[in-house]
Amino acid sequence: MKTITTTEALEEFCTRAASYPYVTVDTEFLRERTYYSKLCLVQLAVPGEDDDEDAVLVDPLVEGLSLEPMYRLFRNEDVVKVFHAARQDLEIFFVEADVFPTPLFDTQVAAMVCGFGDQVGYETLVRKIARAQLDKSSRFTDWSRRPLTPAQKHYAIGDVTHLRVIYEWLAAELEKSGRAKWVREELRVLTNPATYTIEPGEAWKRLKTRTNSGRFLAVARELARFREGYAQARNIPRNRVMKDDALLELASTKPRSIQELGRSRLLLREARKGEIAEGILAAVTAGTELPNDQVPKPQNGGKEKLQVNPALADLLRVLLKARCEQEKVAQKLIASAADLDALAAGKRDVAALKGWRAEVFGEDAVRLCDGKLALAAKGQHVKVIEV
Template identity: 70%
Template sequence: MKTITKPDELAAFCAAAAEHPYVTVDTEFLRERTYYSKLCLIQLAHPGGGEDSAVLVDPLVEGMDLEPLYTLFRDTSVVKVFHAARQDLEIFWVAAGLFPTPLFDTQVAAMVCGFGEQVGYETLVRKICRQPLDKTSRFTDWSRRPLSDAQKTYALADVTHLRQIYEFLQAELVRSKRTVWVEEELQILTNPETYEVDPATAWQRIKTRTNSPRFLGIVRELAAFREGYAQSNDVPRSRVYKDDALIELASTKPRTMQDLGRSRLLLREARKGAIADGILAAVERGVSMDQGDLPVPDRSREKLQVNPALADLLRVLLKAKSEDSNVAPRLIAPAAELDAIAAGQRDVPSLRGWRRDVFGADALRLCQGEIALAARGEAVDIVELSR
């Protein structure tokens, strides 16, 4: 198996790959000790055949330039095939500010083609390629050199089998006329907002039991400081302080270093230096913030007047539609959307695009009393109601 360690070797492979309709791509990375993923290995394969059609690229070699790969990513005549692409795409977006175009994600396609929710690569290799897959090297340290033969074999398998998986799923999508369904899903993956975390909005991901505007104001300031510090120092946000410590700080409102020393949940490293100073400054901003500048609690869920009987009927309808279309139910409509529809909300994804065709249109008809559901053995039938 070939490992590319020079830019000219990468350029030669990418030029060869550009002569084919698609290239399969995967990465190995580490993120346990950093905010941003550390790219450790890139795997590439094209359908040309021969030993040189699948390679490993070592981005950690001094002098390695990935621009030939980025040029290939910009080539719209070559489909870039990934499995569960989100983390891979984040790496390339952060490193080069680009998304591989056009993109195909076999995990998304597999859900559309009836392989279940969040289907793993190993499952697709077994079901489509009829091959076993050795995953013993999955959790190895990909930053250490040299790589073992077992690591290289494992890594290369992630793109060699992907060729057959892609061709199978692509043919199935064409047969079922569902290519546009996958394209709609991939718009989320290629939206920069999917990967960019604004420190000012980081607080919205933190679960709190208190909706006091003042408390949320302190939470917002603490979360913004943590996110900004983690990004600028490239450390995991949990290494700054964890969510439970953030909630504790928002409750106790420390104003001095001595107050910080009384925290039960704060890491030792956060009780001194830049982090401690940042915590105290964030608390001070939250405490002294004008009332009009405090965040407004999101009470939208509290205001939902969910009709529980209707929500249950929507779940039955979703199960029936999922089985009829052979698409994972959660891909069509998560449980929260069913409750929202039952509460009268209409601006939800399951009522738009291909989801509306599969489920949303009949969901609305059910809500409006135009149809009913009837059990027929193990099946569920839609019954038209006369008006």
């Protein structure tokens, strides 16, 4: 396999790749010590069997190497860019260069549509489709260290060479089943900038709280806003500023001075002084003094108020399982437990009632809720009966 270390070599490979119908892509990165992922390696492969020529490793850590030839290839609408579980890879390219590889194909999403179960792993697809085995011994190595070992290179290149076989098999299956449009619908969210943009003011919504107190949530929101902005500006993990349990403790105790802040049981020592301490105290003050009509509402408040018919929710789960077994598609891709509860409570603004999901499950789910369908057991299968 070839390792590309110059812009000229990358330009040559990407120019050649532009003549093929698709290119497979993967990355290796680190995120333990930074807020944004640090790109350490890019793997690319075009159709072919000579991996010394048709698959390459691109080293973005080499001084002077520009990835612009690769980004031009990503923008080329004539070449499909194939990934497995693309979300983290796409976030890197969006943050680094404000680019999304299009058109995009994600083999994990496609495999779920083709009946391989929920969030099927790459290793499973390699074994079942490519009939090969992966050496995963280098999976958790430090990809920022140089030189890369032969074992690391062998592991990395396998993530794009087997992907060619998997892509071609899945693409053929989707063509036969007419489900390619299902995958395209699913992939729209992956190329939406909002998927990767974390607004500090919205960061509090990821916190797991056990209280419905609006004032507590107001302080927690301001603390989360400060933490997210501070971490983004300095490219450090948010937990290096303060961990979730410390944030929630501070939202409860509401310290108003350095002395009170020092009594925290969970706050990191570095956060008890300097800029972080000042930011925490300012956030507590902002949340505490927020007018009552501006305090946030609990995120789970709407769910708790749903009047769910438990028997109907159970029937919807049976219908979902039956439809997914019949269509050989992963249940998780169709509807979540929350979707089913919402349907059983009379809600009709759920994702399961839109697009291709409506064809597979949603339309029948509404008819079941309206008493126009019934379910019956027939052997080991569930039969849907018109009423």
